[in-house]
Amino acid sequence: MNRSLFIIFSTIALDAIGIGLIFPILPALLQDITHSHQTALYIGLLGSLYAAMQFLFSPVLGALSDRFGRRPILLLSLAGSTINYTFLTFSHSLVLLLIGRIIAGMSSANMSVASAYLVNITKPDQRTKYFGLMSAMFGAGFIIGPILGGLLGDYWLRLPFIIAAILSGLNFLLAYWVLPESKTAELSNNPVSSLNPFKAFTSLRSIPNILPLIATFFILSGTGEAYAVCWALWGHATFQWNGFWVGLSLAAFGLSQMLVQAFIPQHTSKRFGDRNTVLIGISCSCIALFIMAFAQQGWIIFIIMPLFALGSIGTPSLQALASQKVSPEQQGQFQGIIASTISLASMFAPLLFSTLYFQFQSKWPGAIWLSVVMIYLLALPILIRSLKPNMQPSK
Structure with missing residues (x-):
C-alpha cells in the first residue's frame, strides 16, 4: 500500500474514532442539559440540523476540491471538526449544542473528499476493493471510539x-504534514457556477440511468440514520445498558464491519456482481433488524453482529457503480452530490425515526427496527431498478 492510501485510511479511522467517542454518551449529555424526557426528539433535531448544513456545503466543498485540490479541502474539514469538538466541550445549553452541530455540518467533507481522492489514485477495477478498505478503516475506528x-x-x-478534539487536531496535523495532493493539473475545469449546491444536481440529467442509483443512496442512508438516533436509547430501555455497554455494542459492530469490509466485498463483487452484492447486503440487514426488534437479552445482539455487519457489504459495490458514471474531472463534484444526497436523507430521517421512537419507547422500543424493514420493503422496486444489469460498470 502506498503512502497516500495509508494516510487517507488513517484519516478516516481517526475521524471514526472521534465520531464514535460521542455516540454512547450523547443521550446522557442531552438529558443532563435539557432535563427532559424528550431526548429522542432532541437527538433527531441535532442530527437533522447537522445534515442540513452538510447538504448545503458538501457539493461546494466537493467542487472546490476539483478546482483547488483534494488536500486543502480535506484540511479545512478536519480543522472544522477540531473546532466543533472543542466548542461542544464547553456547551451547557441546547442552543450551544445546536450551534456546534451547525459548525460541524458546514465543515464536514471528510468522506466525500476522501472518496474523490481515492478515485484519483486508483484504477477502476480496484475501486470496490479500496472503497471496502475505506469502510473497514471506519469500522476500525468504531472499535476504539465507542468503548x-x-x-x-x-x-x-x-x-x-x-x-x-485532540484526535481531530492530530488528524489535521497528520494530513497537513504527510498527505500529498492527488489531483493533477488537468482536473481543474469545473466552472465557478458548480459551487452552487443545488445547481450541481442538474448535471445528473446528462448521466444515463443515474437517478435511480442516487435514490438508492437516499434510501439506504435514510434507514441508516435509525441506528444513530435510536441505538443508545433502545439499548438503555431494552437491556438497561449504560454508556460502557452501549459503547461495547457499537465496538462489536465496528469489529464485525471491519472484518467484513476488509475481506468480503471484493470477493462477493467478483462472484455475484455488484448488483447482487447490494441486494445480499440489504437482505442481511432485514434479517438482523427483525431479530433485534424482538430481542429481550443483550447477548443476542452480540451474537448477530456478524450478520448485521454483512448488511454493509453492498456499500462499496454501490460506490463503485456510481464512480464509473462520471468523468474523472467531475469526481469531486459527483462525490459531493452523493454526500449531499446522503445529507438530504439525513435531514428528514432523524426527525422521522426520533418521532417514531418517541411513540414506541414506552410500549415496545424494538418496534423502531421493524419500521426500517418496512421502508426497505416499500422501496424494493426502486432498489431493484437502480441495480439493473445494464448499470454494471464496464470491465
Missing part, C-alpha cells in the same frame, strides 16, 4: 468531547 467514549463518559460526560 473509549462509554468509559470516559461514565466518568465525566465532557471528557469524550475533549479526546475527540
Whole structure:
C-alpha cells in the first residue's frame, strides 16, 4: 500500500474514532442539559440540523476540491471538526449544542473528499476493493471510539468531547504534514457556477440511468440514520445498558464491519456482481433488524453482529457503480452530490425515526427496527431498478 492510501485510511479511522467517542454518551449529555424526557426528539433535531448544513456545503466543498485540490479541502474539514469538538466541550445549553452541530455540518467533507481522492489514485477495477478498505478503516475506528467514549463518559460526560478534539487536531496535523495532493493539473475545469449546491444536481440529467442509483443512496442512508438516533436509547430501555455497554455494542459492530469490509466485498463483487452484492447486503440487514426488534437479552445482539455487519457489504459495490458514471474531472463534484444526497436523507430521517421512537419507547422500543424493514420493503422496486444489469460498470 502506498503512502497516500495509508494516510487517507488513517484519516478516516481517526475521524471514526472521534465520531464514535460521542455516540454512547450523547443521550446522557442531552438529558443532563435539557432535563427532559424528550431526548429522542432532541437527538433527531441535532442530527437533522447537522445534515442540513452538510447538504448545503458538501457539493461546494466537493467542487472546490476539483478546482483547488483534494488536500486543502480535506484540511479545512478536519480543522472544522477540531473546532466543533472543542466548542461542544464547553456547551451547557441546547442552543450551544445546536450551534456546534451547525459548525460541524458546514465543515464536514471528510468522506466525500476522501472518496474523490481515492478515485484519483486508483484504477477502476480496484475501486470496490479500496472503497471496502475505506469502510473497514471506519469500522476500525468504531472499535476504539465507542468503548473509549462509554468509559470516559461514565466518568465525566465532557471528557469524550475533549479526546475527540485532540484526535481531530492530530488528524489535521497528520494530513497537513504527510498527505500529498492527488489531483493533477488537468482536473481543474469545473466552472465557478458548480459551487452552487443545488445547481450541481442538474448535471445528473446528462448521466444515463443515474437517478435511480442516487435514490438508492437516499434510501439506504435514510434507514441508516435509525441506528444513530435510536441505538443508545433502545439499548438503555431494552437491556438497561449504560454508556460502557452501549459503547461495547457499537465496538462489536465496528469489529464485525471491519472484518467484513476488509475481506468480503471484493470477493462477493467478483462472484455475484455488484448488483447482487447490494441486494445480499440489504437482505442481511432485514434479517438482523427483525431479530433485534424482538430481542429481550443483550447477548443476542452480540451474537448477530456478524450478520448485521454483512448488511454493509453492498456499500462499496454501490460506490463503485456510481464512480464509473462520471468523468474523472467531475469526481469531486459527483462525490459531493452523493454526500449531499446522503445529507438530504439525513435531514428528514432523524426527525422521522426520533418521532417514531418517541411513540414506541414506552410500549415496545424494538418496534423502531421493524419500521426500517418496512421502508426497505416499500422501496424494493426502486432498489431493484437502480441495480439493473445494464448499470454494471464496464470491465
